[in-house]
Amino acid sequence: MKRKKLNIAVTGLNAVDSPGPGVSVIRALREAESFDVRIIGLAYESLEPGIYMHDIVDKTYQIPYPGAGTDTLLPRLEYIHSKEKLDVIIPNFDAELFPFIKLEKKLQAMGIRMFLPTLHQFEERQKVNLSDFGIKYGIKAPRSRVLYDMSTIYSLTSEFSFPVIVKGKFYDASVAYSLEQVRNYYNKISAKWGLPIIIQEFIHGTEFNVTGLGDGKGKTIAAIPMRKQYITDKGKAWGGISISDEKMLELTRHFLKVTKWRGGFELELMKNKDNELYLLEINPRLPAWIYLSVGVGQNIPEALVNLALGKKVEPFSEFKIGKMFVRYSWDMIVDREEFEQISIYGEL
């Protein structure tokens, strides 16, 4: 039987050393069994590698940065939709989720589906709210404090013992062993990502990640725990392995049940020496290592698309343990004309 062809737009084509999830998501979609795809890449910059991967992305359009606002983004998406008849959009960056969530109803009226967390879910799990989130839902999370003013740094010593983690609102995190280092990272991170800065209790232990999919009604459609085996100097996984920790799966099911999370996610967890799990972060989107989900037998991007289209999706019941992903870098040879096309005309 011929599978229906869907036009799916995907962001996050920056397959660089701190990779966006786009290319992984697309590879998973291309291996979907329930539909065929034409992939429309949505890129912010002309050198996002996915733009030039023609066996991965069929056509790419540049879109405005999230900071430009929905008034700028919507007309661009309308133009792309007029050309490509989009069925689904999968946004893959934390920073762009807010405008896409805001536009969800308008896009739906145009016939474009997404499967994103609600604005409430998105806001509630923000790094600045994570301590309260943990208390509300009975999930252990490190103590944290939000700083808007450098002068408040000096009161940290009464609340925290060193080291502490200094985090930016969206990205970046550094371990500080003294107030002097806190001040340095405060300046460095706030210069790049703005305020506030989050100071988080340092939990000693081993870091794990869980990716998965919630149906928005409290049910777990998919959940896969992974341990990073090879980490870049930016803290990104360059290799990892699927594991079978029942406590992590329990915590994930609990998270999805109590929050009724809608969409893909990644939990960053720390396990201390007493085997207690701490929730360090909730990323409200699929991670860059999502292609491992295909490797272990749970094609999460495919399930996400089917949920977006309103189809009934049965929860996955098992996955392969001990499957690894090993990332690699690859030089493509690109004609200057292609670069010109995307840079000048915003399409390739």
Next chain:
Amino acid sequence: MKIRKNIAVSDSGLVFNPENGESFSVNPIGVELTSLMREGKSFDEISNVILKKYNTEKQVFEKDFHEFLETLSNYGLLDKNEKEKA
């Protein structure tokens, strides 16, 4: 003195803990010892098997075996309920 049920030990000596993703390698004697432990054999039974097969002193083997068990325990590969019996 049993290795935890979910720990996988391949014939080539790769030990994989599926709960935390850690993997280790053991030498051929390590493979033999873990295999005997999996069969549920006691310390003395394993000692007898090894001493019959290899030319080594009982004292030397038992010291090495204790060290090996200690290492397995440190990496969380032994069944905790069984460890006390060792």
